[in-house]
Amino acid sequence: MxxxxxxxxxxxxxxxxxxxGDQIGEGEVGGPRHLSSVLPAVSAAIGHPVSTPMHPSPRKLQEALSLPDARSAVVVLVDGLGFWNxxxxxxxxxxxxxxxxxxLNQRPLTTCLPSTTVAAMGVFGTGTCPGLTGMTGYTQLNPENGLISQMIQFRNAIDPLDLQRQPTVFEQLAAQDVRVTSCGLPRFRDSALTRAALRGSDYRSADHSRQRIMDTARAAREPGLTYLYIRDVDKVGHHRGWDTPEWIAALEGADSLLALLHRSLPKGTLVLIVADHGMVAADPHQRIDIAREPVLKDGVxxxxxxxxxxxxxxxxxxxxGAIAERWRNRLGDLAQVMTKEKAIGAGLFGQVEDRVRPMIGDLLVLAHDRMTLVDSRIQxxxxxxxxxxxxxxxxxxxxxxxxxxxx
Ligand SMILES: [Zn+2]
Known part of the structure; x- marks a missing residue:
């Protein structure tokens, strides 16, 4: 079909x-069919349910995601592979x-907001939300030093273990003596992002993508959970655009790796392919440089x-509120401008711990259509x-x- x-x-x-959360009301989006549900649902599918503050009922999530029981599950996260992309x-x-x-596979899940790798990896790895992981975007304020920290490398950031205090699903499975294996690039083994969001697995590293597929297939022979990360679709999408032949080539590359994985896995293995977010083709005519607009810089x-x-x-x-008004007047329909209180009140970041509040901006501006808001002073x-x-x-x-x- x-x-x-x-x-x-x-x-x-x-x-x-x-x-x-585990429940969803009429017309609402997310709930059990959310990125935060994936690992708790899989934990239930392999017979070792792990509940989290946002998801107390992993069995319900398994049902919502229609996951069959299996002794061994492989979760593949393809960075940047939006459902509609x-x-x-x-x-x-x-x-x-x-x-x-x-x-069954025609029903997309929803990722978190912001729909970006740092926030999404925290949400995925812990089964919770950015308000609990403290991982709220590509860059955010570090209240300890007053600097903007870049959260992919944790530059200027709070130590990953201090910032991200939720137990990961990997850790909780390992504590139940479940095998948890990650297959990835050597440089991500001890990266700050891995330590923050995906700690607790036995990490098998290999330089070549086909080797990582073979490592995944080998690990999956034993009961437990195997995690595989595929990166190029996002990388090529950023640098070339997702509406290009180069992106299609990257997607074809991912497809042939996943097909190889399918052929190499023992019968009965459950494979679940997800992503952290999708991607929009930026419109260069809708690019606004904050640095060049006094009305946007004012008070910020x-x-x-x-x-x-x-x-x-x-x-x-x-x-x-005064900044919000200036931004709304300038941007009109181009973006949604929200105060921190409004964004938190609307549940955008999920539950928010007090220590995380200062990390979130006083205002959140979500771009509409294909527009971007950049700042040539810092980028x-x-x-x-x-x-x-x-x-x-x-x-x-x-x-x-x-x-x-x-x-
Ligand atoms: Zn990206």
Whole structure:
């Protein structure tokens, strides 16, 4: 059964808010079908349910995701592979297309806000939310030193173990004597992001992608959980745009690796393919440079977040409401401007611990359509002109695949 891809106009529609938790109300988005549900649901599927503050009932999540029981499960996270990005290009990828043809696999999950790797990895790894992990975006304020920290490398940041205090699902499985194996690049073994969000697994590293597939298949012979991360789709998407032949080539590369994985796994293995977020093609004509607009700079001390989900930290003594009004007047329909209180009240960051509150900007600006908000004072020129971006609330950025393959 094929899948109808909506018009781009519809895919660029903003969707708010995205709910956390095991329950979901009529017309709400997220709940049990959310990135935060994936590892708790899989833990239930392999017979060792791990509950989290946002998800007390892993069995319900397993049901919501329609995961069969299995002794051994492989979870693959393909960075940047939005559900609709994939569906648009399914003609190029025979293995992924065969999965997408299953009605069960035609129901996307929702990622967190901001729809970006740092926040999403925290949410995925712990089964919780950015308000608990303290991982709220590509960059954020470090209240301990007053600096903007870059959270991929944790530059200027609080130590990963001190910042991210939620136990990871990997840790909780390992504590039950369940085998947990990660297969990835050598340089991510002890990276700050791995230590913060994905600690607790036995990490097998290999330089070559095919070797990582073989390592994954070998690990999966034993009961337990195996995690595999695939990176290139996001990288190429950022630097070339997701609507390009180069992105299709990266997607084809991922497809052939995943097909190889499928062929190499023992019968009965459960494979679940997900992503951290999707991607939008930036429109260079909709690029706004905060540095060049006095009305946007006024009263703003620091700028964090990312081009599709900017966080503004107000100068001491400046009313964030006044900044919000100036931004709304300038941006109109181009973006949604929210105060921190409004964003937290709407549940955007899930439950928010007191220690995390100061890390979140006084204002959150979510870009609409294909626009970007950059700051040439703090970003290098190339970073302000990336052809592919994500972070905001559009369907294209926030819907992620949940492809089940019982080998
Ligand atoms: Zn990315």
């Amino acid at each position: 094929g899948l109808d891809v909506p018009e781009m106009k519809e895919l660029l529609h903003p969707t708010l808010p995205l709910h956390y 994939l569906a648009t290009r399914a003609g190029h990828v025979p293995y992924l297309r065969s999965l997408l043809n299953e009605p 001390d620091l700028v964090g977040g990312e081009p599709r989900a900017v966080m503004l930290y107000a100068r001491k003594g400046t009313d964030p 290098i020129d190339a970073a302000t002109r990336l052809p592919g971006v994500h972070g905001s609330s559009t369907i294209l950025e926030t819907r992620i695949p949940c492809l089940i393959d019982l080998v």
